[in-house]
Amino acid sequence: MDLSFLFDLTYLVSATLFVVGLKRLQSPATARQGNALAALAMLVAIVATLVENDVLSWTGILIGMTVGSLIGALAARMVKMTDMPQMVGIFNAFGGGASALVAGAEFVRIQQMGAPMATSTGLSIGLGSLIGAVTFTGSFVAFGKLQGLISGNPITFPLQKTFNALLFLAALALGAGLSGAFALGGLTPLTVFMVFIGISLLLGALLVIPIGGADMPVVISLLNSYSGLAAAAAGFVVGNMVLIISGALVGAAGLILTIAMCKAMNRSLANVAFGTFGGESATAQVASGDKPVRSIDAEQAAMVLAYAQSVVVVPGYGLAVAQAQHELRKVMEILEERGVDVKYAIHPVAGRMPGHMNVLLAEADVPYDKLFDLDEINDDFQRTDVVLVVGANDVVNPESRSPQSVIAGMPILDVDRAKNCIIMKRSLSPGFAGIDNPLFYLDGTMMFFGDAKVSMSDLAREVREA
Amino acid sequence: MDLSFLFDLTYLVSATLFVVGLKRLQSPATARQGNALAALAMLVAIVATLVENDVLSWTGILIGMTVGSLIGALAARMVKMTDMPQMVGIFNAFGGGASALVAGAEFVRIQQMGAPMATSTGLSIGLGSLIGAVTFTGSFVAFGKLQGLISGNPITFPLQKTFNALLFLAALALGAGLSGAFALGGLTPLTVFMVFIGISLLLGALLVIPIGGADMPVVISLLNSYSGLAAAAAGFVVGNMVLIISGALVGAAGLILTIAMCKAMNRSLANVAFGTFGGESATAQVASGDKPVRSIDAEQAAMVLAYAQSVVVVPGYGLAVAQAQHELRKVMEILEERGVDVKYAIHPVAGRMPGHMNVLLAEADVPYDKLFDLDEINDDFQRTDVVLVVGANDVVNPESRSPQSVIAGMPILDVDRAKNCIIMKRSLSPGFAGIDNPLFYLDGTMMFFGDAKVSMSDLAREVREA
Amino acid sequence: MGEMVVGLYVFVLAALAGSEVISKVPPTLHTPLMSGANAISGIAVIGALVISAQANTPIVQILGVVAIAMAMVNVVGGFMVTDRMLQMFKKK
Amino acid sequence: MGEMVVGLYVFVLAALAGSEVISKVPPTLHTPLMSGANAISGIAVIGALVISAQANTPIVQILGVVAIAMAMVNVVGGFMVTDRMLQMFKKK
Amino acid sequence: MKVAVLGETSPDESRVAIVPSTVREMAKAGLEITVVAGAGIGSHYPDEEYREAGATVAPDAASALQGAAIVLKVQPPTAEEVAQLPSGCRLVSLLSPLTNADLVESLANADVTAFALELIPRISRAQSMDVLSSQATVAGYKAVLMGADELSKFLPMFMTAAGTIRPGKALVLGAGVAGLQAIATAKRLGARVEAFDVRVAVKEQVESLGAKFLETEDEVTAEGEGGYAKELSEEQHQRELELIADHIKDADLVITTAQIPGRPAPLLITEEMVDSMRPGSVIVDLASESGGNCAVTEMATTVVRNGVKVIGPVNLPGDVPVHASQMFSKNVVTFLKEMLDEGELTLDFENEVIDATCVSHGGEVRK
Amino acid sequence: MKVAVLGETSPDESRVAIVPSTVREMAKAGLEITVVAGAGIGSHYPDEEYREAGATVAPDAASALQGAAIVLKVQPPTAEEVAQLPSGCRLVSLLSPLTNADLVESLANADVTAFALELIPRISRAQSMDVLSSQATVAGYKAVLMGADELSKFLPMFMTAAGTIRPGKALVLGAGVAGLQAIATAKRLGARVEAFDVRVAVKEQVESLGAKFLETEDEVTAEGEGGYAKELSEEQHQRELELIADHIKDADLVITTAQIPGRPAPLLITEEMVDSMRPGSVIVDLASESGGNCAVTEMATTVVRNGVKVIGPVNLPGDVPVHASQMFSKNVVTFLKEMLDEGELTLDFENEVIDATCVSHGGEVRK
């Protein structure tokens, strides 16, 4: 057994750690550990590479590693939580850029050696630098859009699709030429390569420019997948298995994620991936007039609820209409089993007759001592992690505090004081009093649209699995 | 691009098809298709192999393939459904045997060529033939036990563990010798190999002999995993990727399955895998006195219910004690959404007061028109796919038909006439009348042990996913 | 990289993929799954074919043919039995 | 088998394993997952290291060092940001 | 074979022994049924319906009894009725045999083979003949409705614009058949329910209805025979009273059902306990006919003490006559089938049910 | 500022305008409360409790009224009571202003600023003052309890050894506040419930309680103002009657609550319909005070026709005095707060609630 075998084994361990690490990201309980495992895998791979290769000059390598690490660590430390998506975008740009550079460097190295290039090597270099470059500029544009440096609106110009398509074909042709498929006239390969890279960079920017700000998270996810592919291509270039494996992992993971996110936003993948050729834009937000609301699905609601410490349920007429009382009780029971503190806040005029909610909840066997009336609970809301409003509307409408409103003077449940508020109803339509509800448009509010019975059933399933 | 590249691609396609095929086996809806895909993958691999290799003589190959296929097809056609596990066992034996033979043949071939054997090749051959041979005899013994040819009881003899351990060490030593780790005295390698094989075969039989009949399905699953490993080893021997991949797939799948089955039977893997060293036996059956009952879990119950056309629920006192009425209604609602016809059969004296079940089910909002009394429903049972008895006992006790019983003359719900009957209760203890219930020991009866509320919650989750 | 190492990489990755795929199968499908996996393990037929095709002596040839026959029993029988089991799961 | 084919095998298997592993992640974890995967894609650092180590000319050397720096930003920043996000999910 | 169904003569009794729907069932079993005119009026079953079901309607008891082999009634017959019974006939009815030895004697003298429905043994097979159970079911339901109607308060919880009203508390003492039904009905109406009984098996049953079972520190148990209770020791009784005193203070509706067969009902609620309750509360004492579980109870009237209404109802099942009669009738028919063999009368004292219920035969008192 | 709480003089009225628990709330708002001795007795609130809550107990109305700025009552005052009211004081009570113009006139003449609680507008803010709603809630609950208690049958389903008893059917006509509560209570008791109303919004509300809404082929609707109904056209009324006739035949318990403000109650049940019902059934007519929804209804008595009991209750909330008074009291206090500003009396006719309810002020009748 020679040394190279040992190195190969080490790389295999590293690759396996990547897979295991990603797997641990499946559940919030193990996710941090998973991330740490992946970082460990990276460390193992780096150390093995350094030991395996006869390093000609350590200076450059050490400088590169130190500078990169410092920048990365500082950026990661200082970024605000709300800026996370952009940050991921920009990191991604660097990853893609690095892959492109690796491919480029290898190209230069082979050129300088003057050796003829194998088709397969040419292919790898071409793909690596193309995808890497697209990722690089694409990610930067996405970053700019999210950060507000570039307008979040889709930017379009005439014949955009055609132009992009032509650019793409040109890149392909040049790439093929470089790989030796045909002669390149009098141009030196290096020149051709520079043009090729230039076109790729341009393409990356142009692909992302026409996509709207709301779609950016999907775009970043897709670019993430690209950067994985670029890394895999780099792996082919330098013939390193761990690169190929982790590149493929990220490529596949990114793709699956992108598809999942598209589904959640009701967009087709083609729509986002080939934004160029489409150029339309959509928004993940359901808007009433011009005010945007945040809409979530059962899985997200379940996660918010399951990781809360205290939950207050505000039932309203919609709960009765949907006859979702049994499902509601079920969900709350599961939460209680998980240690969440659950209360029900009953507004005196919720529903359509005095005591409507009492009848409903008694039917579902909700214990009396979990029901609290307005006076008892209103002070609790600010200490409540999540309020779940089920088919209630007027009774949680902060509009009542303004004297001009038709419901002025009606005391309401102050759910807007809670940290988060999930509202289950079918649409943004008003309740009994027929007026719009500003609560829906608050920052901490999440709308969970759908018939309450159906939504609640879905929620039960998801909460159990969360 | 040369031809060999094409072949390699074909093998890759075949390997991918295997993975996809296995994946489809995850759900009953796609399972058949998955099996077909796997079969297609196999065909692709076989054809590619035949085309790729310069076949010296087709006769042998054709004879082998025809004979094998015919035997396999005939056996698969004629086997009774109840004999499936044995059949799988014997097929497995052949698979393992084939791998061992491949390894053996390669050994012979290399010997005949007189070429020195690389360590890695030696290792592959050793592992392949060892594991293959163990699988071969082990599977045959398992088959014999299940078929009743060998006593289902664990067969033990003094110092069994020590003997097996020694055998195993001997095999290892011989294997190492063959791989060239040390000299083998005056013996020809072929002789040593024959001894090695002999020991391996003996080991396989001895490993399975001491394991009880009830554990056989687990053993077969484990041997299945072994045969996958053997195939992978054969893959290393002949240097074929598709063999390695599918062998690894089967090896991993078999292991995971074995672990899952062990869990379901409350056994540890070590306990079964190294049965030799343990020698104890367990039974999957909960026995009262000497009568065995069939015990199932939520997942299995869900599958039985979800694929039924008609379900009748028989609630009893235990439903009230567990206060599981809401969960029950939920499960039935899900089934109804899936198109299952659901009825509730209410025995006049179920529970502990007149109308007990009515109060309970009214609380859970079960519509009146789904409730049927004894006279209305008793004729329906023989046309019912599954009866779900929830915490009822006396009211479904067929003992009442015998005049000596203390409950003689009490009319009962004739659930024993239904095709399948799932009984949810915590144990085999009797109900109000204090007498044993022969229903529990019938063939069509499945006991789902546990508190009805907990069981029903689990069932709800599983039914939704079934 | 040597054949052996490459094989190892492929083996590990396939095993990872295999265990991921299987870990989601419900118990009711365990028996068909076991049976299906068993059929796949008949892939040894490929090895047997390779050996037979390149057989340089009668003894290897015979061993190869027997191996082919045995593996084919596993393959054909395995897939067919699995299919029969799965027919029972058909949703009406 | 050629390097290329071997790479392809490994690539396909890894992709299969990757998609299996990811397909079970709940939406709330999508962002950290994306971020974690993004950090992994900084694996390009390995390529950069190999190139730098074997750099035969200054230009390759420079390209390599820049590539290393960029990749390290991705790696270190990516893992750290992911960790910060995941801290929010800690179950009390 | 002629079966005579008599009307009830007591003004308190509105039930009837056989309702039209069971007449049909009996006719199928080969019996000829004659009903005294107007027998079903009290429970809203007009003669018309009996005729339609296949019965003969006789103008009076005398003509109905003529040649009758079996005579059916709800309440024990009066002396005059006994005199009218044809000698050798069989009488099936409630007879209060444990407390009414004279009646049994007179039936024996009249050579009537009499079956007391109270004595149906509590075995599985006989559940469908058990009139005590079926009528106690009615009583338990009705007691809560009556009590809730008399209450000056709500039972359910109400959270309304006019304030929050906490759910009322119901206390059920004695959780046999009637008590359990009372618990279920009070739960239906939204009350919080607490219950107590001296038999241990009852705890689980009470909880299976979602109510709370009250427990003393030291056990208070008095398991009797056949599912009934027996009397408590003095010390245990004292402990029980303390427990009740503790919980009755904030009860809005109290239902008592405690009985011991053949003995006066145990005293569970003292006058002081009644005084400790809030005005506007209600006690319904189902044991009033056997002396009452409450010291204040007076049979057949409502006593108001300190704002607390103590109701001593008589014959509650008679207040739900339509369904009480239907259930009674179903019980009687099932019992009759016990002594019919292919349409012929039999008298098999090996049969546990026949043996246990038959109190007079061949001119002799049997127990 | 002195607030006088008068006792009710009508023998039918057991409620009281203010209960001890709200006395406390009022005292906090700076009011001095004087209660006439014995005012709370009918609803089980002894004078003692008022004193504990901080009220003065005056021996009679005259001394209570002395110097009172605000006078509270449940029922409209009698002529004598009006005579006793201090001039310039404010009276808050039910006044039946739409049907009792004389009373309003006399109040104006006595220079009383009178507020009729019936006129509280149905706006969101005023829901907590709406006595019609709170008392209708009580009435709807009570009507079902009363009806179920009078019924000769079970309402819930029973599957017992003595046969299966199908659930009873309740029919609720008019599903306003009282009707919805009746539906909920009947559902609680296990009845199958059907309901009908002429306002379209009600269908969803009825269904939200798990009951069935009856529909005609052609629509029958008569949406009025402020959530109330108006009278139907003759043709629509005919269609409604047909629908009811169809569904009343097999109803066991019928609750009617249909009202049109200021008009006699619509006739929904004819004599023939009553005759079509099974004997032993019950009709509770909550509209009896305004003429009744049933042709057979007689106010304040129970008519038995053909075995069907038709109950015409008066002042049902008064039968649940403890909680009815509590809710009434809460409504009144919330209303009072509308005209208090930092403990000072105000009279702001810009205030929709004050404006709508004030029927006399400054010697003038306001509407």
Ligand SMILES: NC(=O)c1ccc[n+]([C@@H]2O[C@H](COP(=O)([O-])OP(=O)(O)OC[C@H]3O[C@@H](n4cnc5c(N)ncnc54)[C@H](OP(=O)(O)O)[C@@H]3O)[C@@H](O)[C@H]2O)c1
């Ligand atoms: N309690 C009483 O005594 C009484 C009497 C009369 C009037 N009111 C009035 O009624 C109102 C009560 O307030 P509230 O908050 O309970 O009700 P609300 O303001 O009427 O709002 C109910 C909400 O439920 C939603 N909804 C309806 N059906 C649903 C379904 N199947 N699934 C999910 N959501 C559904 C509706 O939104 P979508 O259509 O978007 O789903 C609606 O906005 C107050 O204005 C009160 O004044 C009360």
Ligand SMILES: NC(=O)c1ccc[n+]([C@@H]2O[C@H](COP(=O)([O-])OP(=O)(O)OC[C@H]3O[C@@H](n4cnc5c(N)ncnc54)[C@H](OP(=O)(O)O)[C@@H]3O)[C@@H](O)[C@H]2O)c1
């Ligand atoms: N209805 C009446 O009026 C009335 C009155 C008195 C007596 N009875 C008698 O009561 C009996 C009624 O028959 P039945 O079939 O309803 O009841 P049963 O025969 O008493 O059986 C009830 C079964 O429920 C199971 N159980 C108890 N708690 C449970 C829990 N938490 N989760 C799951 N299972 C639980 C018990 O088995 P495990 O302990 O193994 O879980 C028990 O075997 C008849 O014998 C009848 O004669 C009826």
Ligand SMILES: NC(=O)c1ccc[n+]([C@@H]2O[C@H](COP(=O)([O-])OP(=O)(O)OC[C@H]3O[C@@H](n4cnc5c(N)ncnc54)[C@H](O)[C@@H]3O)[C@@H](O)[C@H]2O)c1
């Ligand atoms: N066939 C059968 O199996 C069958 C039929 C009917 C009833 N039963 C059983 O018989 C039991 C009793 O029947 P019942 O209702 O006719 O009895 P019952 O009417 O004689 O007595 C009513 C209840 O009062 C209780 N009691 C007596 N003394 C008491 C005291 N000092 N304090 C508190 N409670 C006291 C008794 O335990 C009983 O539960 C039922 O619970 C039932 O389980 C069995």
Ligand SMILES: NC(=O)c1ccc[n+]([C@@H]2O[C@H](COP(=O)([O-])OP(=O)(O)OC[C@H]3O[C@@H](n4cnc5c(N)ncnc54)[C@H](O)[C@@H]3O)[C@@H](O)[C@H]2O)c1
């Ligand atoms: N602040 C508020 O928003 C508020 C407060 C209380 C009530 N309300 C609304 O007002 C509505 C009516 O209140 P109410 O109960 O006091 O009304 P009500 O007592 O005047 O009438 C009772 C019911 O009878 C119905 N009715 C009239 N004629 C009928 C006919 N011919 N056939 C059948 N039904 C007929 C009416 O539609 C009404 O539902 C309530 O449903 C409620 O939604 C609103």
